[in-house]
Amino acid sequence: MIGDIALCLGGALLILGAIFTLLAAVGVVRLPDLYTRMHAASKAGAVGGGLILLAVALVSMDAAVVLRAVIGIIFVLLTTPVSAHLLARASYIAGYRAGESTVRDDLKTRLEQSSAPLITSSASN
Numbered sequence: 001m002i003g004d005i006a007l008c009l010g011g012a013l014l015i016l017g018a019i020f021t022l023l024a025a026v027g028v029v030r031l032p033d034l035y036t037r038m039h040a041a042s043k044a045g046a047v048g049g050g051l052i053l054l055a056v057a058l059v060s061m062d063a064a065v066v067l068r069a070v071i072g073i074i075f076v077l078l079t080t081p082v083s084a085h086l087l088a089r090a091s092y093i094a095g096y097r098a099g100e101s102t103v104r105d106d107l108k109t110r111l112e113q114s115s116a117p118l119i120t121s122s123a124s125n
Helices: 002-030 034-060 063-094 106-113
Strands: none
Touching: 002 034, 034 063
């Protein structure tokens, strides 16, 4: 009885995770510029991957697999936003600009207000 409920719930989570992952892939293909593509991949991809790992943990009924899946979910939720932020900032510094539909550039405004350099170096020559 409990096993059947876990299988049905695991299947529903797996399908929901697959839908989020598909939406992330569609966003990467269809969105206009690097930053919106990165946003789709990081947000929907992390949620989709987390739901799939949660489904694996629920269906496995094994403590070792559940622990690994939970650690995987925590890892994905902690590293995906940080890596997306770092990639976006590196792309901005490298000169990639947002598409025409973007209405705000907060980093440009912040840099214009301060005299701080875009890249700081700890090594002195």
